[in-house]
Amino acid sequence: MFNMYDFLNNVVIPAIVYSNIYALASIGLTMTYITTKIPSFAHGDLAAVGAYATFYFLYFLFGGIKPGSVYLAMPIAALAGAAVAYLSYIGVFKPMIRRGASVTVLMIASFGLHFLIFGILAILDSIAQTVYGWSTRNYSFSTGEVQIPGLTQSEVTAITSSVVLLLILAALYYLLNRTKFGVVMRASIDNAPLARALGIDVERVYAISWLIIGAVTGIAGIYMGMIFPVTEELGWLRLPLIFVAVIVGGLSSIYGGVIGGYIVGWSMVLGFNYILNPLNLPPEYQLAIPFAIVIATLLLAPQGIAGLIAARRRT
Secondary structure, three states: OOOHHHHHHHHHHHHHHHHHHHHHHHHHHHHHHHHHOOOOOHHHHHHHHHHHHHHHHHHHHHOOOOOOOOHHHHHHHHHHHHHHHHHHHHHHHHHHHHOOOOOOOOHHHHHHHHHHHHHHHHHHHHHHHHOOOOOOOOOHHHHHHHOOOOHHHHHHHHHHHHHHHHHHHHHHHHHHHOOOHHHHHHHHOOOOHHHHHHOOOOOHHHHHHHHHHHHHHHHHHHHHHHHHHEOOOOOHHHHHHHHHHHHHHHHOHHHHHHHHHHHHHHHHHHHHHHHHHHOOHHHHHHHHHHHHHHHHHHHHHHHHHHHHHHHHHHH
């Protein structure tokens, strides 16, 4: 018998939370590909950087994770993610692009960058454990969520993550469509050689874009830490599904990544509740559902959903 309360709490609320997490992470990866055509395997590590920056900030400031405190740390997570993303572009990808490195070479370099960031986080973890006695692995930010009377923690997370996602999308829309920098950025992305001929500093535009990429992904790391155990692999373990979201939504559209994030989130929750559970299959098979969707998308619409929508508008 259908129970609306159970449906809301077991399907709708978790689906919204998962969708918002993957949508936030997909925005940054889409921008990475749009600007530099790099399918970066270090992208998930920016989320881990944001999560760990939040942890250290809260422990130094409050001595722990207090109710509502994660939102005070969001600017810190954004700054940390932005700094690491900027250094990644300036120190690794930009010099290689100037030397004519292929996409394959850049992709392999992103693997190396992943292990570098992973190693640095692991070293910082060990230092924090040794010097301060903090438990810096497998913790959760769920206790740092705001408390609203009458609402469960999952409901609050669904609401706040939706608000954060909408604010970020509104800010990006305004930046890209209502500012001079947005015009310059879109020109650099659409035709970099022509933009250079017109006197636009394309490399500077890309560097600023990577700051935005890191900031958004760092914030995504906080919400990942509310649902998944925080370790150095927090973003790395989510990376395959972030790629699924980006590919399904469309590599050429930021908003397509958001659509893909929602497809991933809903497919995982619906699949778990209405396919895996009735068949008594282990939850590990949950990952097969979004990957089946990406295969179907590539067969039917290789350009992704956003590309398919854009093509239909032109006809």
